[in-house]
Structures are given as C-alpha cells and as structure tokens.
Amino acid sequence: MPHSVEEDYLAAIYNMEMEGEPVIGARLAEIFKVKAPTVSQTLHRLEKQHLVVVDAHRRLELTPDGRAAAEALLRRHRLCERFLVDVMGMQWHEVHEEAARLEHGISPAFEAGMLAKLDSPTTCPHGNPIPGQVDAPEFLRRQHARRLDTAALDEPMLVLTISEVVEDEEALITLLHGKGITPGSELIVTKHVPGEPLVARIEGRQTSIEPEVAHMVWVRPANL
Numbered sequence: 001m002p003h004s005v006e007e008d009y010l011a012a013i014y015n016m017e018m019e020g021e022p023v024i025g026a027r028l029a030e031i032f033k034v035k036a037p038t039v040s041q042t043l044h045r046l047e048k049q050h051l052v053v054v055d056a057h058r059r060l061e062l063t064p065d066g067r068a069a070a071e072a073l074l075r076r077h078r079l080c081e082r083f084l085v086d087v088m089g090m091q092w093h094e095v096h097e098e099a100a101r102l103e104h105g106i107s108p109a110f111e112a113g114m115l116a117k118l119d120s121p122t123t124c125p126h127g128n129p130i131p132g133q134v135d136a137p138e139f140l141r142r143q144h145a146r147r148l149d150t151a152a153l154d155e156p157m158l159v160l161t162i163s164e165v166v167e168d169e170e171a172l173i174t175l176l177h178g179k180g181i182t183p184g185s186e187l188i189v190t191k192h193v194p195g196e197p198l199v200a201r202i203e204g205r206q207t208s209i210e211p212e213v214a215h216m217v218w219v220r221p222a223n224l
Contacts, residue, residue: 004104007073008032009042010051013060014070015164018137019218023060031167071131077103078124079114085125086118092125093177096170126173127161127183127218144221149198149214151189156222159185163216172216179207186222 012031016023025039032039043060046052051066062070080099084090090098106114122134129139139145145160159181166172176182180202190206191199197208209217 006042006046006049006051007069007104009046010062010066010070011073011077012165013052013062014067014074017062018140019163019165021165024058025060027165028060031165033167071136073103074128074136075131075133076106076111078128078130079111079118079121080106081124081126082118082121082130083114086121091177092182093170093173095125096173123161123183125183126164127159128164129161140218144224145218146220147215148189148200148209148217148219149192149211151192151219153189153192156186156188157219158222159183159187160218160220163218166216172213175213176217179209180205181207181209181217187219 009028009032012028013023016027021027025036025043028043029036029039043052043054046066047054049065050063051069053061053063055061077099080102081095084095084098085092120133121130123129129136135142140160143160148157151157161183162169162173162176181187185203187200187202189198189200195211197210198214199206199208201207
C-alpha cells in the first residue's frame with residue numbers, strides 16, 4: 001500500500017489526467033515544491049508498487065491499481081470536505097487543509113457513515129467530482145466545461161469547479177472566495193485581452209482575474 005506522500009502523488013497525477021495537463025515529473029515538482037530528485041525517488045517507489053508507469057518520453061500514467069488508489073484517496077478527501085461544510089458548518093474555502101489531515105486516517109466504516117449522513121453527494125464543496133458517486137474522469141467533458149480563460153465574451157457561464165492541479169490550493173480558493181467566484185455562481189466575461197487580467201461580471205459586480213487564476217477555474221455554459 002502507498003504511504004501518504006505517495007498517495008498525494010497518485011491523486012495529483014489523477015487530477016492532471018482529468019484536467020488534460022501533461023503528466024510529467026517537473027510539474028509534480030512544482031505542485032509539491034520539491035526538487036527533481038525527490039520526485040524521481042517517489043515515482044520510483046510507485047513504479048515498484050506497479051501504481052504508475054513512465055514511458056520513453058518520461059510521461060506518467062496511472063496503472064489500474066494506481067487509479068484505484070488515487071480514487072480512494074480523492075473520495076475520502078472530498079467526502080471529508082463535504083462533511084466539514086454540510087455537517088460541521090465550516091466555509092467552503094476553509095476546509096481543504098483540514099480534509100487533507102483527515103483523509104489518510106478515514107476507515108471504510110467511517111467513509112460509509114459520512115456517505116449516508118451526506119445523502120450520497122456527487123461533488124465536494126469546490127465542485128470536484130467524488131469518485132464512485134459520479135464518473136470523475138468524464139466529469140468535465142460531460143459538463144461541456146472549459147477553463148475560464150477560454151470562455152467567450154458576453155456568454156453567461158456557471159462556475160463548475162476549481163482546479164486541484166495547483167501549488168497552493170488553499171490560497172487559490174481563498175482568493176476566489178474573496179472575489180465571489182464560487183461553484184454555482186454565474187458570471188459573464190466582459191473583457192479579455194491576452195496577457196492582461198480578465199474582467200468578469202459576477203453576481204452584478206465587476207472583478208478582475210489574473211490570467212493564471214482564470215486558468216484554474218472551470219466553467220460551463222449557464223444554459224445547459
């Protein structure tokens with residue numbers, strides 16, 4: 001069985017695959033803020049456990065066992081986030097780190113209890129799919145999702161989910177919360193000049209969004 005750090009790598013690879021990002025070691029080094037040799041050592045351990053494979057171009061891919069392990073972790077993490085919001089009353093932008101502390105110690109019985117208590121939710125508070133409750137790998141495609149920085153001007157969009165392929169997810173979520181960019185909120189892009197902050201109208205007010213932040217927000221057409 002993988003240890004917690006290795007599970008985190010599996011989850012990151014899984015999320016990168018789901019969002020269509022190139023899965024390479026250098027990107028993992030950025031996400032986990034570690035040096036390349038550390039990434040290589042962890043990936044070597046995962047390869048020995050037959051959880052990942054690395055091709056001739058150094059691209060990474062989860063094996064069936066690796067995918068199952070990643071989905072189990074993400075399922076626990078996202079259920080914990082939902083539990084903290086829906087039952088404990090925490091705010092959606094406050095629960096990521098707390099869930100990260102809880103996820104590695106959740107037993108199957110406790111997981112089943114959370115699922116029943118929450119009435120089988122399909123997404124976490126950040127809009128990400130809960131594996132086992134919804135087809136997570138197909139989630140974005142079936143929602144006709146696109147990144148906010150590719151949204152058309154003057155088209156009503158709904159915020160679908162916040163990317164988990166980031167270096168500091170809690171900081172990103174806190175920033176978006178302050179701008180009112182939350183899953184389920186409606187927005188319209190009113191100005192988008194490449195290389196400049198994107199301007200959007202959200203719930204009746206204008207806000208600017210830096211390009212790298214807009215890239216981490218997934219939206220879908222509001223009329224679906």
